[in-house]
Amino acid sequence: MTTHAPASLERLRFNMIEQQIRPWDVLDLDILDQLAVMRREDxxxxxxRALAFFDMEIPLDGSGVGSLPGQTMLSPRVEARTLQDLHVQKHESVLEIGTGSGFMAALLAYRAASVLSLEIDPTLAARAAQTLARNGVTNVEVRNADGATPLPSGPSFDVIVLSGSVARIPQNLLGSLKIGGRLAAIVGDEPMMRATFVTRVSESKWDTLQPWDTVAPRLLGFPETPRFNF
Incomplete structure (x- = not known):
């Protein structure tokens, strides 16, 4: 049986799309339609939950025994713009680093063949897997794992998404891209970071674009930029 959100929630969802996401140059109608039907609040x-449609990062920690501090759900506009700029196709396989709430994995799964999502926090991993299953998302595997740990060698994924920021692009992940594959990450240090999209053009060549600026919390486990003391 299909359940419908109250009119007040639908109004908040509409406002999120029209006032936050569309003005951030997210103009792909398929993605806007997808965001209109997917229940972010779930x-x-x-x-x-009252913050589900606001332009902010939502805290995810403190929700269970053993959960790690500092975990957040990215703002809707960052999720949407990343999704748009990746151009995920129905036949493609996706690796996500940082499952968090599971919402970005659900967005990716809607557009891809399969998603493997790694989450370092076992509490969040278990909760995200339950949430995805409850919402009928069947092509995502959530795995409790450290995404900073090197993956098995060889190209395995069409798309890799880092759902959080890193000081620099993890080079080992680039080798896990298939030819034509894309990696998305938010790179740099506060107060300004760059959304970075790397495309694997050939066995030994990658093209990089940095089309927009934002700030996002760090993904756990990845190295920081060395600090020099004088």
Whole structure:
């Protein structure tokens, strides 16, 4: 049986799309339609559900025994713009680093053949897997794992998404892209980071674009930029 969100939630969802996402140059109608039907509020912790449609990162930590501090759900406009700029296709396989709430994995799964999502926090990994299953998302595998740990060698994925920021692109992940594959990450240090998209053009060549600026919390486990003391 299909359930419908109350009119007030639908108004908030409409406002999120029209006032936050579309003005951020997210103009792909398929993605806007997808965001209109996917229930973002179902992926937000109960304590913060009222914030589901606001232009902010939503805290995910403190929701269970053993959960790691500092975990957040990215803002809707960053999720949407990343999704648009990756151009995920129905036949493609996706690796996500940082499952978090599971919402970005659900967005990716809607457009891809399969998604493997790695989450370092076992509490979040278990909760995201349950949420995805409850919402009928069947082509995502959530795995409790450290995404900073080197993957088995060889090209395995068409798309790799880092759902958080890193100081620099992890070079080992580039080798896991198939030819024509794309990696998306938010790279740099506060107060300004760059959305970075790397395309594997050939066995030994990668093209890089940095089309927009934002700031996002760090993904756990990845190295920081060395600091020099004088």
């Amino acid at each position: 992926y937000v912790p109960e304590a913060h």
